[in-house]
Amino acid sequence: MKKIPILSAVMVLLLPLVLLAGCSDASIQTQDVDVSDFNQLQINTFGEFIIEQGDQESLSIEAPRDYLRYVTTSVDNGALVIGMRRGFLGAPIQHVTYTLTVKDLNEISISGAAAVKVFKLDTEQMDVNLTGAGSVEMDQLIARDLNVNLTSAGAIVIAGAVDEQKITISGVGSYEAGDLRSNTTSILLTGAGSAVVWAEQDLSVNVTGVGSVSYFGDNPQVSQNVSGLGSINSKGKHP
Secondary structure (H helix, E strand, O other), rough: OOOOOOOHHHHHHHHHHHHEOOOOOEEEEEEEEOOOOOOEEOOOEEEEEEEEEOOOEEEEEEEHHHOOOOOOOOEEEOEEEEEEOOOOOOOOOOEEEEEEEEEEOOOEEEEEOEEEEEOOOEEEEEEEEOOOEEEEEEEEEEEEEEEEEOOOEEEEEEEEEEEEEEEOOOOOEEEEEEEEEEEEEEEEEEEOOOEEEEEEEEEEEHHHHHHEEEEOOOOOOEEEOOOOOOOEEEEEOOO
16 A cells, blocks of 8 residues: 655654754653543644554553653543643654554544554544644555545545545645545545545545545546646546
8 A cells, every 4th residue: 555655754753853852861661551431532742653453442652751741641522632741842852652552443633743553443434634744544444434634734544445435635735545445435625735545436526726636446426626726537447
């Protein structure tokens, strides 16, 4: 499958290096956090997030010792919220890694510069909201419905299979889902971003910016509306 665009990935990896060092103790430690009863994830910080599905919910954080005391976690109305306590300045030079095991996950929302990697996930519905300069990569998503809202310069890469997906892009980010098989796909693109999708039956595209949409599919029914300098291109059957 396609990987996250190099520029976006580099932005995420380099961000901690260009900020002021926020930890006086750089020794790396691992902290386990008790988490339960959530099916949504809200990320308000930076770092690498590794997510996998399992029978027991858990969260492990690997980071400099003095950084760990600023990390906040809470569960609010079914959403696990991960952020930073007031008083923390800058970022640790070392990489920060969150390893999360979920029983089920229906929503991922990112407002920071986080890099999220999701391994095989089987769920009824998935919503992905990216408003920061981060990235989301999902290796194998199996779901009925997928909703994506990309309003930043971030990158989303998804493979797997869904029945229906609805994509909204209003920033300059990229949505790479050429390896995500869908029956029905609708795309609203109002910025300068780009999208690659795979639709087998129905595809609805509305482009009002200068962005581009490319699609795989075995002769799907296509409804398109393009105003401005946007473009829509068929890539033929999925290889």
